[in-house]
Amino acid sequence: MTKQNLRIGMLGFGAMGKAHAYAVANLPYFYSELPFTAAIAGVATSSPERAAAKVAPYGLAPTTEAALLADPTIDIIDICTPNICHADAIKRALAAGKHVLCEKPLGISAAEGAELAALAEASGKVCRVVFNNRFIPAVMRAKQLIDEGRLGRILSFHAAYLHNSCCDHAKPAGWKQNADICGGGVLFDLGSHVIDMVRHLCGEFTAVTGMAQIGFADRTGMDGQPWQTNADEAFYLMAELACGARGTIVASKLSIGASDDLTFDIRGTLGALRFSLMEPSWLEFYDATAPGDPIGGVRGFTRIECVGRTPAPGGMFPSPKASVGWLRGHVGSMYAFLDAVACGGTASPTFADGAVINAIMEAAYASAQSGQRVVLEGGR
Numbered sequence: 442m443t444k445q446n447l448r449i450g451m452l453g454f455g456a457m458g459k460a461h462a463y464a465v466a467n468l469p470y471f472y473s474e475l476p477f478t479a480a481i482a483g484v485a486t487s488s489p490e491r492a493a494a495k496v497a498p499y500g501l502a503p504t505t506e507a508a509l510l511a512d513p514t515i516d517i518i519d520i521c522t523p524n525i526c527h528a529d530a531i532k533r534a535l536a537a538g539k540h541v542l543c544e545k546p547l548g549i550s551a552a553e554g555a556e557l558a559a560l561a562e563a564s565g566k567v568c569r570v571v572f573n574n575r576f577i578p579a580v581m582r583a584k585q586l587i588d589e590g591r592l593g594r595i596l597s598f599h600a601a602y603l604h605n606s607c608c609d610h611a612k613p614a615g616w617k618q619n620a621d622i623c624g625g626g627v628l629f630d631l632g633s634h635v636i637d638m639v640r641h642l643c644g645e646f647t648a649v650t651g652m653a654q655i656g657f658a659d660r661t662g663m664d665g666q667p668w669q670t671n672a673d674e675a676f677y678l679m680a681e682l683a684c685g686a687r688g689t690i691v692a693s694k695l696s697i698g699a700s701d702d703l704t705f706d707i708r709g710t711l712g713a714l715r716f717s718l719m720e721p722s723w724l725e726f727y728d729a730t731a732p733g734d735p736i737g738g739v740r741g742f743t744r745i746e747c748v749g750r751t752p753a754p755g756g757m758f759p760s761p762k763a764s765v766g767w768l769r770g771h772v773g774s775m776y777a778f779l780d781a782v783a784c785g786g787t788a789s790p791t792f793a794d795g796a797v798i799n800a801i802m803e804a805a806y807a808s809a810q811s812g813q814r815v816v817l818e819g820g821r
């Protein structure tokens with residue numbers, strides 16, 4: 442059977458454009474026997490003049506949105522532009538008969554979101570929002586455990602997405618701090634992720650009570666001029682769910698010491714779960730049905746090593762036992778070597794480092810065989 446060759450037209454090539462392009466390019470490494478091939482066929486950005494220079498280092502072709510939509514060989518439009526651009530781009534893509542992948546948040550109002558959802562439904566096309574954190578193995582395992590009833594009835598939750606990016610008053614506002622482009626503030630940017638996480642794991646929301654915070658009312662704007670902050674920099678939410686659970690959600694860029702801290706803590710009648718995106722290899726699970734006697738028995742939080750155990754057909758590479766992030770070390774290693782070849786310098790660890798490791802291992806074997814302490818060269 443010939444594989445379907447999916448051709449993707451991308452809109453926007455900032456942080457997320459690169460993340461999506463990376464994902465498409467590397468799919469064959471992560472999923473064995475893909476039933477399709479996929480490629481980014483062209484990228485349109487806000488500045489056609491600068492697009493070529495932006496995308497060329499990634500082997501991608503600059504183009505325009507109009508060209509992508511008019512091209513019948515383009516199957517999918519992948520929207521990685523600022524939030525206010527999403528709705529119109531989705532409508533144009535659907536009108537052109539394309540499948541659509543759109544970054545979060547889908548729209549910038551409830552009415553817009555509902556309209557887009559209805560259009561997607563009527564189109565019959567595959568339309569998805571990028572709530573990527575659902576696909577972390579530990580989050581997938583959390584969902585399984587909840588669906589299996591291992592938490593019993595969920596009673597409470599605390600979830601947060603914390604960054605420190607608005608703590609510095611001197612830092613100029615970007616578009617995510619400008620409600621005219623972001624559509625909202627941190628509630629849209631980080632809050633959408635954490636609300637999706639709670640809803641994905643615990644179920645539908647029935648009521649919310651919210652409080653917004655702007656840490657610094659005056660900043661330097663995107664044009665370098667003085668500017669009044671118009672978007673929340675932290676948002677605090679109390680939420681009620683249909684299952685009866687009550688909990689809190691915090692989205693904040695005013696959290697000094699936080700890097701990319703998405704966390705959840707979910708408590709039920711039979712068990713509890715804890716997760717932190719900064720330690721994504723692990724899911725903590727408390728099983729209240731485990732024996733608590735004698736002296737605590739075996740009851741307590743267990744760190745489940747979800748690591749890279751992505752369900753099939755993923756999980757063959759990197760090895761399922763590899764921690765989330767292991768592969769990044771290989772990218773760094775390859776970069777250090779190639780940079781040394783191209784630019785000169787020492788590609789540490791050198792062969793001399795390798796030889797020392799060999800000598801240590803040989804001494805270790807010799808010691809194991811003789812039962813004697815073995816002194817290494819230069820040692821005493």
Ligand SMILES: NC(=O)c1ccc[n+]([C@@H]2O[C@H](COP(=O)([O-])OP(=O)(O)OC[C@H]3O[C@@H](n4cnc5c(N)ncnc54)[C@H](O)[C@@H]3O)[C@@H](O)[C@H]2O)c1
Pocket residue numbers: 452453454455456457458485486487488521522523524526544545546571572573616630
């Ligand atoms: N899922 C995630 O983890 C995650 C993380 C960050 C951002 N996002 C979302 O991704 C989207 C993009 O965010 P980003 O951080 O990549 O932004 P960014 O500022 O880094 O990049 C935005 C890109 O869009 C381009 N652009 C702007 N207007 C355009 C238009 N009308 N047509 C074509 N291109 C246009 C810009 O030139 C730029 O290349 C946002 O919706 C944001 O909420 C998602």
